[in-house]
Amino acid sequence: MSGSSIMSGGRKSYPKKKRLMYQEMMKFPKEYNALAISNLNKVRASQLMQLRKKFRAEMKFRVVKNKVVQRAFEKIDNIPRLSEFSNKLEGQCLLLFTNTNPFRLNLIFDKSKIFLPAKGGDIAPTEIIVPAGNTGITPGPVLSEFKEANVPTKIDQGSIWVVKDTRVAKPGDQISQKLASLLSKLDVKPIEAGISVSCALADGLLFTDEDLKIDLNAYVKEMAKGASEGLNLAILCGYLTPETVRPLILQAGQEALNLSISAGYLTKDTIKPILLNAYAQSLSVSNLVKEKGYA
Numbered sequence: 001m002s003g004s005s006i007m008s009g010g011r012k013s014y015p016k017k018k019r020l021m022y023q024e025m026m027k028f029p030k031e032y033n034a035l036a037i038s039n040l041n042k043v044r045a046s047q048l049m050q051l052r053k054k055f056r057a058e059m060k061f062r063v064v065k066n067k068v069v070q071r072a073f074e075k076i077d078n079i080p081r082l083s084e085f086s087n088k089l090e091g092q093c094l095l096l097f098t099n100t101n102p103f104r105l106n107l108i109f110d111k112s113k114i115f116l117p118a119k120g121g122d123i124a125p126t127e128i129i130v131p132a133g134n135t136g137i138t139p140g141p142v143l144s145e146f147k148e149a150n151v152p153t154k155i156d157q158g159s160i161w162v163v164k165d166t167r168v169a170k171p172g173d174q175i176s177q178k179l180a181s182l183l184s185k186l187d188v189k190p191i192e193a194g195i196s197v198s199c200a201l202a203d204g205l206l207f208t209d210e211d212l213k214i215d216l217n218a219y220v221k222e223m224a225k226g227a228s229e230g231l232n233l234a235i236l237c238g239y240l241t242p243e244t245v246r247p248l249i250l251q252a253g254q255e256a257l258n259l260s261i262s263a264g265y266l267t268k269d270t271i272k273p274i275l276l277n278a279y280a281q282s283l284s285v286s287n288l289v290k291e292k293g294y295a
Contacts, residue, residue, distance in 0.1 A: 113194030120177030
């Protein structure tokens with residue numbers, strides 16, 4: 001009889017590996033600050049192996065049957081929202097246990113993504129473009145594939161050339177088997193693959209994949225904008241800090257100069273603008289006299 005079917009005292013005896021997995025699922029949520037789920041769809045074993053190796057000291061990667069995880073989590077009652085997190089387990093999932101912030105975790109995985117050739121039935125994640133130029137493909141039956149995909153071509157120097165950049169699929173389009181075959185021949189890899197966090201639990205907060213998406217460039221721009229507006233407000237209020245003291249002194253100097261010019265107070269800095277103002281005023285008076293017919 002197999003180990004999974006042995007009965008002892010009316011209780012089922014599970015394989016050792018399964019028991020160890022269950023024990024880990026009971027232990028890890030208490031040892032790490034954050035738990036995360038990643039869907040393993042389109043994740044290659046080599047990618048997972050590299051991540052395990054690279055982040056061995058920072059996080060635990062476990063692929064465990066959902067039922068085993070859920071039964072273990074049911075026994076843990078001191079972690080807020082763990083049951084909600086457990087309910088997010090669907091399909092083949094990768095569980096991660098870490099002390100790394102979930103937002104940083106998602107950014108780490110974004111950098112590890114790769115692009116794969118399309119297969120028939122795949123959905124285009126973004127616009128797919130066949131670039132202009134020499135394909136290196138010898139003319140033959142493949143020309144019909146270009147024609148069917150509405151990609152304009154020409155024959156030059158014994159190769160098929162794409163005449164111009166051509167869109168062959170829009171975001172959300174289903175990629176046909178024939179188009180997938182053509183893209184593969186052209187080494188166009190439109191399908192993004194890799195690990196991404198679909199759900200995370202940290203400090204009693206449950207995060208969805210949408211919550212964890214961060215546009216770093218937009219965030220940097222917002223931070224720069226906020227800093228600039230804060231500096232301008234401080235200068236406007238006359239609030240002295242190491243950052244505002246120089247522009248405030250320059251502003252005070254400019255205001256003092258403008259006041260001196262308006263008052264006609266002669267200094268080496270004001271004499272030129274005062275004379276220019278006087279000259280401009282004299283021209284105005286001269287023009288006015290001429291208009292009145294006195295000149």
